Amino acid sequence: DGGITQSPKYLFRKEGQNVTLSCEQNLNHDAMYWYRQDPGQGLRLIYYSQIVNDFQKGDIAEGYSVSREKKESFPLTVTSAQKNPTAFYLCASSLRDSAPNTQYFGPGTRLTVL
Amino acid sequence: EDQVTQSPEALRLQEGESSSLNCSYTVSGLRGLFWYRQDPGKGPEFLFTLYSAGEEKEKERLKATLTKKESFLHITAPKPEDSATYLCAVQAFSGGSNYKLTFGKGTLLTVNP
Numbered sequence: 569d570g571g572i573t574q575s576p577k578y579l580f581r582k583e584g585q586n587v588t589l590s591c592e593q594n595l596n597h598d599a600m601y602w603y604r605q606d607p608g609q610g611l612r613l614i615y616y617s618q619i620v621n622d623f624q625k626g627d628i629a630e631g632y633s634v635s636r637e638k639k640e641s642f643p644l645t646v647t648s649a650q651k652n653p654t655a656f657y658l659c660a661s662s663l664r665d666s667a668p669n670t671q672y673f674g675p676g677t678r679l680t681v682l
Numbered sequence: 683e684d685q686v687t688q689s690p691e692a693l694r695l696q697e698g699e700s701s702s703l704n705c706s707y708t709v710s711g712l713r714g715l716f717w718y719r720q721d722p723g724k725g726p727e728f729l730f731t732l733y734s735a736g737e738e739k740e741k742e743r744l745k746a747t748l749t750k751k752e753s754f755l756h757i758t759a760p761k762p763e764d765s766a767t768y769l770c771a772v773q774a775f776s777g778g779s780n781y782k783l784t785f786g787k788g789t790l791l792t793v794n795p
Binding site: 572574599608609610613616626627662667668669670673675676678 | 686714716718723725726728731733782785787788
């Protein structure tokens, strides 16, 4: 059963801590994305990766870091430099170089700063 | 800069009362327009992709249409289970490999029995 999994579903962070959100897909997609969703705002792109060992900053990359060591995995680290990390984080994946390029989303991780 | 505006922000319907949601967009070159459904606390669920003016797609009680400036999501005889937030997003030809989606803020649809 193909899909995208994100873990954990809920995550609590103390001030000054780094936390890592997991995203795994078994759709054999090359491209993966991280978005942030805040109440009353549209989803905003944090980072994206088209191939293994390569990734690019999106619109709001400050305070975040990623890695892409495997095709199936694209973890996101929220660092202590992110001033307002409380949000709903969504991972997505898609085929590469298709037009249009449809992205499929995981179930999300809700991060709360204590 | 690509922009997407969805209206209304919220819509309340009676079961069986058909209506439409609007998505107005400005984009340099449209690669695709996407509709998603999002239930509370869940990730967006893909509904439709449209990419040329005049195109229409249907799925059960939903039909999406596209013009050069806007898209409509028509809901025919809705049921309470259609209650959700509907998101519209556009993807532009940017000349690179950034397949970024620009999202609207969504329309919260509530269907009362």
